Amino acid sequence: MPQEHRLILKHADQPGYTPDLECYLRHGGYDALKKVLALAPKDLPDGKKMSPQEQVREDVKASGLRGRGGAGFSAGIKWSLVDRRSGKPIYLICNADESEPGTFKDRQIIHKDPHQLIEGMILSCWANDVKLAYLYIRGEMPQGAKLLNKALDEARAKNFLGKNILGSGFDLEIHLHRGAGAYICGEETGLIESLEGKRAYPRIKPPYFPAVLGLYMCPTIVNNVETLCHVKHIVSMGPGEYAKLGTPNNTGTRIVSLSGDVKRPGYFEIEVGKVTIGELINDPAFGGGLRDGRKLKAIIPGGSSSKILKAGETFKLNRKGADGQMTKVEVPLLDLPYDFDSLMGAGTMSGSGAIIVLDDTRDIVEALANLAEFYAHESCGQCTPCREGALWMSKALHRMTHGEGRKADADYLLHIAQNIQGRTICAFGEAAAWPVLSFVKKFKEDFEAKGAADEAKAAAAKH
Amino acid sequence: MSAPATTEAKPAAPPAPAAPPPPSDKIKIKVDGREVEVPKMMPDWQGKPQPTTMLQACQLAAHEVPHYCYHPKLPIAGNCRMCLVEFGTPQMGPDRKPVLNEDGTPKIAKSVLPYEPGTPRGAIACATPISPGMEIYPNSPATKQMREAVLESLLINHPLDCPICDQAGECKLQEYSVEHGQAQSRFVEAKVHKPKAVDLGPRIVLDDERCVLCTRCIRFTKDIAGDDALGIVNRGSYNTIAAWAEGKFDNNYTLNTVDICPVGALTSKDFRFQMRVWFMKETKSLCTSCGTGCNIVVGSREEKVYRYEPRQNDAVNSTWMCDSGRLNYKWIGRADRLQKCGMRIAERGMLEVAWPTALKAISAKLASAPSGSVAIVASARQTTEELFLLAKLAKKFNALTDSVARNAEGDKLLVNADKNPNSNGARLTGIAGPQLGANLAKISDGLRSGGIRTLIVFGEDVTKHGIGADLLAKLDTLIVSDILPSATTAAAHFVLPGCAHLEKRGTFVNVKGRVQKFMKAVEAPGDARPEWEFLHELVHNVTGQNGFSTIEGLFNEMAREVPGFAGLEWAKLGDTGVTVQI
Ligand SMILES: Cc1cc2nc3c(=O)[nH]c(=O)nc-3n(C[C@H](O)[C@H](O)[C@H](O)COP(=O)(O)O)c2cc1C
Ligand code: SF4
Ligand code: SF4
Ligand code: SF4
Ligand code: FES
Numbered sequence A: 001m002p003q004e005h006r007l008i009l010k011h012a013d014q015p016g017y018t019p020d021l022e023c024y025l026r027h028g029g030y031d032a033l034k035k036v037l038a039l040a041p042k043d044l045p046d047g048k049k050m051s052p053q054e055q056v057r058e059d060v061k062a063s064g065l066r067g068r069g070g071a072g073f074s075a076g077i078k079w080s081l082v083d084r085r086s087g088k089p090i091y092l093i094c095n096a097d098e099s100e101p102g103t104f105k106d107r108q109i110i111h112k113d114p115h116q117l118i119e120g121m122i123l124s125c126w127a128n129d130v131k132l133a134y135l136y137i138r139g140e141m142p143q144g145a146k147l148l149n150k151a152l153d154e155a156r157a158k159n160f161l162g163k164n165i166l167g168s169g170f171d172l173e174i175h176l177h178r179g180a181g182a183y184i185c186g187e188e189t190g191l192i193e194s195l196e197g198k199r200a201y202p203r204i205k206p207p208y209f210p211a212v213l214g215l216y217m218c219p220t221i222v223n224n225v226e227t228l229c230h231v232k233h234i235v236s237m238g239p240g241e242y243a244k245l246g247t248p249n250n251t252g253t254r255i256v257s258l259s260g261d262v263k264r265p266g267y268f269e270i271e272v273g274k275v276t277i278g279e280l281i282n283d284p285a286f287g288g289g290l291r292d293g294r295k296l297k298a299i300i301p302g303g304s305s306s307k308i309l310k311a312g313e314t315f316k317l318n319r320k321g322a323d324g325q326m327t328k329v330e331v332p333l334l335d336l337p338y339d340f341d342s343l344m345g346a347g348t349m350s351g352s353g354a355i356i357v358l359d360d361t362r363d364i365v366e367a368l369a370n371l372a373e374f375y376a377h378e379s380c381g382q383c384t385p386c387r388e389g390a391l392w393m394s395k396a397l398h399r400m401t402h403g404e405g406r407k408a409d410a411d412y413l414l415h416i417a418q419n420i421q422g423r424t425i426c427a428f429g430e431a432a433a434w435p436v437l438s439f440v441k442k443f444k445e446d447f448e449a450k451g452a453a454d455e456a457k458a459a460a461a462k463h
Numbered sequence B: 001m002s003a004p005a006t007t008e009a010k011p012a013a014p015p016a017p018a019a020p021p022p023p024s025d026k027i028k029i030k031v032d033g034r035e036v037e038v039p040k041m042m043p044d045w046q047g048k049p050q051p052t053t054m055l056q057a058c059q060l061a062a063h064e065v066p067h068y069c070y071h072p073k074l075p076i077a078g079n080c081r082m083c084l085v086e087f088g089t090p091q092m093g094p095d096r097k098p099v100l101n102e103d104g105t106p107k108i109a110k111s112v113l114p115y116e117p118g119t120p121r122g123a124i125a126c127a128t129p130i131s132p133g134m135e136i137y138p139n140s141p142a143t144k145q146m147r148e149a150v151l152e153s154l155l156i157n158h159p160l161d162c163p164i165c166d167q168a169g170e171c172k173l174q175e176y177s178v179e180h181g182q183a184q185s186r187f188v189e190a191k192v193h194k195p196k197a198v199d200l201g202p203r204i205v206l207d208d209e210r211c212v213l214c215t216r217c218i219r220f221t222k223d224i225a226g227d228d229a230l231g232i233v234n235r236g237s238y239n240t241i242a243a244w245a246e247g248k249f250d251n252n253y254t255l256n257t258v259d260i261c262p263v264g265a266l267t268s269k270d271f272r273f274q275m276r277v278w279f280m281k282e283t284k285s286l287c288t289s290c291g292t293g294c295n296i297v298v299g300s301r302e303e304k305v306y307r308y309e310p311r312q313n314d315a316v317n318s319t320w321m322c323d324s325g326r327l328n329y330k331w332i333g334r335a336d337r338l339q340k341c342g343m344r345i346a347e348r349g350m351l352e353v354a355w356p357t358a359l360k361a362i363s364a365k366l367a368s369a370p371s372g373s374v375a376i377v378a379s380a381r382q383t384t385e386e387l388f389l390l391a392k393l394a395k396k397f398n399a400l401t402d403s404v405a406r407n408a409e410g411d412k413l414l415v416n417a418d419k420n421p422n423s424n425g426a427r428l429t430g431i432a433g434p435q436l437g438a439n440l441a442k443i444s445d446g447l448r449s450g451g452i453r454t455l456i457v458f459g460e461d462v463t464k465h466g467i468g469a470d471l472l473a474k475l476d477t478l479i480v481s482d483i484l485p486s487a488t489t490a491a492a493h494f495v496l497p498g499c500a501h502l503e504k505r506g507t508f509v510n511v512k513g514r515v516q517k518f519m520k521a522v523e524a525p526g527d528a529r530p531e532w533e534f535l536h537e538l539v540h541n542v543t544g545q546n547g548f549s550t551i552e553g554l555f556n557e558m559a560r561e562v563p564g565f566a567g568l569e570w571a572k573l574g575d576t577g578v579t580v581q582i
Helices: A021-026 A031-037 A052-063 A075-080 A106-112 A114-127 A142-157 A188-195 A225-237 A239-244 A277-282 A340-345 A364-378 A384-400 A409-418 A428-442 A444-462 B054-060 B141-156 B172-180 B216-224 B255-260 B355-367 B384-397 B423-428 B440-449 B487-491 B531-543 B551-561
Strands: A091-096 A132-137 A173-178 A220-224 A253-260 A266-271 A296-300 A314-320 A326-332 A354-359 B026-031 B034-039 B041-043 B049-051 B084-090 B108-110 B116-120 B135-137 B198-201 B204-206 B230-233 B240-243 B266-268 B281-286 B295-301 B304-310 B341-345 B349-353 B374-378 B400-402 B454-458 B477-482 B494-497 B506-509 B514-518
Touching: A021 A114, A021 A142, A031 A114, A031 A225, A052 A075, A052 A114, A052 A225, A052 A239, A075 A220, A075 A225, A091 A114, A091 A188, A091 A225, A106 A114, A106 A142, A106 A225, A114 A132, A114 A142, A114 A173, A114 A225, A132 A142, A132 A188, A142 A173, A188 A220, A220 A225, A225 A239, A253 A277, A277 A296, A277 A354, A314 A340, A364 A384, A364 A428, A364 A444, A384 A409, A384 A428, A384 A444, A384 B141, A409 A428, A409 A444, A428 A444, B026 B054, B034 B041, B034 B054, B054 B084, B054 B135, B084 B141, B141 B172, B198 B240, B204 B255, B216 B230, B216 B255, B255 B266, B255 B304, B281 B514, B341 B355, B349 B355, B355 B477, B355 B494, B355 B531, B374 B384, B374 B440, B384 B400, B384 B423, B384 B454, B384 B506, B384 B531, B384 B551, B400 B440, B423 B506, B477 B487, B531 B551
Parallel strands: A091 A132, A091 A220, A132 A173, A253 A354, B026 B135, B374 B400, B374 B454, B454 B477, B477 B494
Antiparallel strands: A253 A266, A296 A354, A314 A326, B026 B034, B041 B049, B084 B108, B084 B135, B198 B204, B204 B266, B230 B240, B281 B295, B295 B304, B341 B349, B341 B494, B506 B514
């Protein structure tokens, strides 16, 4: 039987568990911090010594932890790319902008267990010689901001933050910064600009890779809330134990936000790759199936930006056999393990870990129009293809959902979206283009039928 | 599209370059299939060496990559995406060594979308550094398609009102649409409407619908002029350029944004609707409103000046100029310009006379003037050649000479506190000492005591500089050349109508010793003549010296005679001048 495996959210929903420091300490809070502060340099076979900080960085790499913010990039590798020789301070930013439609996992941590995040941040800062860190929280989460500020104060009062933390000589300050309500502030370089007090225009890469030229043009680490929480568990459990959770190259647990047409929408923490999409939708432990009499139409598997998967689709995935040989196996949609690599193999992504389920009562054109409107509204407008293309797609879809569609609109939409993806400053371009490309390609009949019907109606009205 | 700029014979070939740099400073790449070797590092917008970009490399290979937001003197924004190009890099094997083709050439891996390996992934040429062995395909079908798509996007919400747009003829949107666009857009939706005729500041009007949001104006204003006055409001396709408060875009450099705006969004209140750009003649000249000597192009038609625009000179003004200098040209066309020679005859007052009459009479007067009885006040707004000729006269009479100092506040960017365009010319020719105006008191003493009987004034109203009408009245002979009437011309025995610098050729020496020449843009009104021409006649008549009757010859003679200009030649000044020690 597939089950939740609660690591990050272990305590969050337990009766009586409160977001204050006392409660966190009663549950072993800040023990991981005490553990790393007690670490001694490690002797290496070549006679050199490895600093405790470097040991933790190596542990994070060895744990296989991949970013939970969207791109699934290895946290350990991200940390190893930081320019440590520039002589400039290194900053760490926790990305708590959680704005991807369908995603509501970071806020569970923020609201129910803020100290876990703070401890994860302190550990990550300590491991990377960061003395000043920022917590950038989405503007629409005022309660979360309040709770985090209170938790930061509590941590300061107990000297988990501040000067000479627990007598270790390590200084760290964390500032909370509230966004003002823009999805693009979740894009790490847009976030950095916003944090610098500017319009959140994402930066061009090259040259502005955060690891080298980030906040205030200093080396900067940007990690998602959930990613940073995992660091605490990697430290507590050790990388070996941690990596036993999940599946190879897709280690640990991850919180899945499940929404849309299921009986039990909600968030579920699973071992990555140990639960299939079908189980997440249908198992009583998770979504509990579609509403009675409904059939699955499609799912959006990794937040609104990910490419839609159509009910009944099958995918050819690489699988390592018992003999260690890679073979291609055909996997139906509902049997796809929910992990980074399987979804990539299916031509989409697990993104922010948010599954949106659409049943057969949904009008696919309406659904896409809704998403397109979001992207048109949230495009920062800095670069031409996204600025003009996002609104163009939205206008076309608005037309299509208001009785003025054309049969040719399907190809028209593909044309616009193809001219956005891969040509923009930031990945918002893909985020805006992918829904359109995948919806229209996979449901072309629906789009063409709708357009043709409108044209027929218009022609009839003329006579 | 406009008439070619007036240029002199091409400057002689530049001096042979120093020994070629060691090979490690170069990178071999291919542009459009042709191998080129380009420097590894090239100057960025501030002149600092940075890894060479694809766009710079293509430029060196004579391939202009179309662009809107890129400007060589502004920080890179990378937002327009017009410069996207398809490219490839040598494929690396697992051993980190290049994979070779059968013929031994390195195998090139074209850049593709990671999630869609069949689709090329372009890079923005303006911001992407080149790497050894890189291949850039500036003309490939994929590159062309990317450009077409960007243009289509830029045009969908554009008003396309070229017939009434001031930028028509120098608009990059028009130009690129013809070169790189497609005939028909697929767009069938309603356009976005934005504010028209926005009063951005006292000198600038903005049409937000025409704006392509390249942010050149914002970057110039913030990063060059140091003013955070401009920004973007709203989001996405509704993005709109705005000043922090309507009408408040008001630093002394705002008009540069009109020059760099690639479309007709920003217009100069002074110039808009005045003249179609393709009707104008363009002449290389200088701004004369301060000692910086910004290089300019003068736009004129039928002897009327319509605008100044900055002309690139990295030793002087980069590609900018200040608003006050730019707009200071209207006096040239003033109705009260001096247009006739005047000669005062006892009882009959000032008579209009022809040039030969005036020059003959003046020559006769000067011929009898004893040494030490003449003084000369020559403006540091006169050309160096004119000052040189006046210095010759001064030498003949052992005359006291000086110019007038003009000082006001300068700024950190271009504006200099010295408001004369040629103070250093006055110093180098010996007309003035280090401190301009230091001799004026001595000259007025000479007038008062009666020792000075003849005063020659060029281009100044000396009554405003301590030599009042009462003193002038004591003179036997007051010879004045000027452009506009003044209290000094009113007191003169001889009035010689001179030329504004736009009406003649010559040189100025700026505050840093840059000797720069300027060309003639328009004809002088009436009988007005370039001062160097008639001064040349006077010097000949008075001293017997026969100089050159061309400006080239005159300059070269000056360079031979005046130590400060040693080694210079008119032809070698080029369009951007030469710096001398000051
Ligand atoms: C348009 C856009 C929006 C994003 N929004 C978020 C967000 O709300 N939260 C987040 O953690 N990451 C977001 N990301 C991803 C971040 O850029 C960045 O990759 C992430 O914070 C890195 O953290 P991780 O490596 O721990 O996943 C967004 C990316 C894009 C392109
Ligand atoms: S892709 Fe869109 S969101 Fe990203 S920089 Fe360009 S316009 Fe802004
Ligand atoms: S007004 Fe002109 S310079 Fe400024 S952003 Fe628009 S197009 Fe660019
Ligand atoms: S800085 Fe001086 S020379 Fe340059 S434009 Fe202004 S006034 Fe003219
Ligand atoms: S010129 Fe605009 S992106 Fe390169």
